[in-house]
Amino acid sequence: MRQRLELALPAVTSLVAVLLFLVTAMMPVSASAAGPCHDGEIVLDGGIESIRDLGGCIWYLEDPGQELTLDEVRALESGAFTRHEGGVLNFGYTESAYWVRLDLRSAGNPDQNGWILELALPLVDEVTLFMVRDGDLVDQRQAGYEDNWVERDLAVPNPTFRLSLAPDSLSHVYLRVVNTNTFRLPISLWHPDSYIEKVSVDELVRGILLGSVLAILAYNLFVAVSVRERSNIYYVLYLVFAAIFIFTEQVHGIQLLDSRPALFDKQFLHFQIILTWFWGLLMARSLLETRERSADLDQVIRLCLYSVVATFVLSLFLPYHVAMEWIVVGSVLLSL
Template identity: 35%
Template sequence: MRLWIILLSFFVFAGNFQSYAEVIINDATHRLTVGKSLERYMGKEGVSFAEIRASKDFKALDSEVPNLGISPSDIWLRLPVTNQGQATDLLLEIAYPLLDEVELFVPSASGEYHSIKLGEHLVFSKRQYKIPNYVFDIHLPENSSQVFYLRINSTEQIILPVHISNELGFVSQVNRDNLVSGIYIGIVFIMAIYNLFLFFSVRERGYLYYVLYVLFAGITQMGIKGYSFQYLWPDWPSFATKGPIIFGCLSGLSALLFAYSFLQLKKNAPHARRFFCVFIVLFTISLFMVIFGWEQQAFLCMQLVTGVASLYVLYISYRVMINGFRPARYFVFGWTILLLGSVVFLLKDYGLLEYDDFTSNAVQLASVIEMALLSFGLAYSINILKEEKEVSQARELAISLENERLIREQNIVLEQKVEERTLELTQSNESLQTTLTHLKETQSQLVEAEKMASLGQLTAGVAHEINNPINFVTSNVAPLKRDIKMIWEMVDEVERLALADDLSNSEKQARIKAYKQELDVDYLKTEVDFLLKGMHDGAHRTAEIVKSLRIFSRVDEDTLKFADINEGLESTMVILNSLIREGVEVENSYADLPKIECHAGKLNQVFLNILTNAIYAINKKFDNKAGGKLKIETGIYEDNSFIYIKIADNGIGIPKEIREKIFEPFFTTKDVGEGTGLGMSIAYNTIAKHHGKILVESEVGEGTIFTLILPIQQNI
């Protein structure tokens, strides 16, 4: 009975194991690839591990290195292993670091399973074995069999190079991988540093694009091998899943920029620019998809764009090469080798080529050859540019020598012409100097003429003003002389009567009183006081006129001095008083102004010219009738740095069409003989020399307002 039970148990277990393509481990096994022994669960999704174990929906895989594509859900695998050797501690290795998560379910002695998780979501330091691949310890007693289960999850393509090794085989393979990758990384950095040095030496932008391409391509390859996660961001697991996609896109972008620059497509194939822009946009979209967490979609997009762009770049480089651009040969050969390496790598992934050291490192090997060829191509391109530059320089030197000969010949002719022209210019200059001297003399004469005209007007006004008070004095002299004579006669008579001895005091007083009544002494006193007051007023008025004349005609014309503008206006009005007829109302509104730095005499001349014109305009309009108004106003302007003088009249006004001409020399609206036309020109230049300005407001028939704005202090 016991024998039947044993036989029945054997057949049951044998029946279960018949579906397994077992992995047989013996003492001769150092490293074994077990892809064809894997079985994939093909049942419904979302089931538990217990249901997975009990399921019969497993299908054997027919490839040594299965390529399961991209899967949004977990992939379950079953691996039966039988150990017929003496080594009981083995290593299960999945040599594809791009997988996001790998979980191994290991049976215990009691038949229960426990799981071990590895993946890019864990920091690298937590791994037991510090290598990029996923490595699990499995304990398999001698002459025993166990079934292991694997759960795989990844956003990228799922490729499963699964190996079982003993310690010797594992260490040997790790050393080979590290050696190959170390050589590759060294070559990448040497090429990058060397070409970066060349970029700083020759400042050719193509070298910079090449350096970026080499670095990004190298980091991408190291990311595929898992070394980027191990050495660059071991404590940043969230970036481990994004890194290969990000640097793959950056590698594609830099390759496009390098190809566009190296092949000089702007000149050799301008139509290619549109396609390159499309590829750049698609790579950029892939980058944004990664940033926003769509890694799987970004990976598919990057793969598609990389494939299409690689073929297009190869096509366009071939077109450029057959069109005669010699450096393109290096690009075509290098790009072709890189694509062939990629094809070999893909054929290995799909099981069409054997998985070995050559096929697994085909892309790295092709990448190194491509980098070398592209570097040679850059150097060749620079040499061509150097040769073209030397030819161009030789041609330019020949042209320069020919130009130098022509210049020497022309210099002789030019020197002769220059001498002739210099003689003509000298003669012309002498003539111009003579003319300029005459013009200056004429200008001086005209200015003097204007001054003389003003002086004549000034003299007439002053004579008229002084004549009135002097008349008071001269007309009072005769009556005052007569009155004084009578007073002296009265004094003599009073003295005679006072000294007479034959008269009594009463008779003396009576006679003196009678004599005073005869002379009318009270009237005489009143008349003398009146005559003296009139002479005093005339003398005082004359003194005021002389003072005003002295203020007006200041002689300090060549030096700037601080002067009282209000005082200058008052003196000018005193001088012009004779021109202001009866019926003209004069209104003065003088503010309390500080003294300003100026040529006072020249400013008084300006006031005289403007006020004279204002009086003329009033007389022209009202013609000796009442109604004329002349207003003079002063005040502080703006920020206490300027003062203003406003002279307003209600005369005939200035027409708009001639308003801009009033400051031109010799322009006048007065009748012939009434003005020289220089007064306002002199006024304008004087105000300009004081760093001020003149504003004019006028309306025909209403009057004119001249506003003079002057700085309080001259900043010379």
């Protein structure tokens, strides 16, 4: 019994930490550091290292049928685009495509005309960049979940595009985005040196998180083999699916393995979330011995387990985006 109590605190602590990551990873993030937006244009001059909040300088257009071409969008843009005033663009779950326009006015200094545009959405299905200058299409590139990583400008989880701007000129950057997951568009601009520093910090934090989960998994695997108690086995299974979820959600499975194995494919992301909840709830129920010590709490956990199992069965028949939407709502309720 003493050993079970000693294991309870780290088990529950890591359970809460990873489950909070499951929820926050699927929710919008807020932007910071207001950028130099003037009358709908982004003015890129000396001294600017990054622009993380493009509120007031982003124009967007919904394409419900995913049929519009760049020429059709440019013909409509006089009144069809809507100006976004602040925060992160967030359209929830939708089957529409969205066009986003940024008007970039570059400085006369050539050193300030190389920029990196980042869309902090690793699981985005498709994002295509078009750059128009003086009425002509001068650049077109694509970076999506199913695309070849070798063809990306930068081999990082988030889709990124290198922008080469002409001095003292106005460039119109269009992004056509299609996504079956939550449709939020955290767009930012970075000077190359600042972006390298930002990626280094991001990967360090993610490495610490994933490394901690794997270390706890390895330790508890040995404990489960030695002790052979049901709660330890549930805990190991919970950590396994939590690690798989993190690999999938941050696309590190593709980045590390240079392939897209089914185990880390985003089409199974909702099942990974459900199974993480399932084994986590079983672990908590067994480790805390709620059946013998707290009938009320045990009834709540059983209700949550029945809900998770029902969601798993329904997800076998529901469209992907509907299942993901329901699971996000369910995860928020389960966290509470």
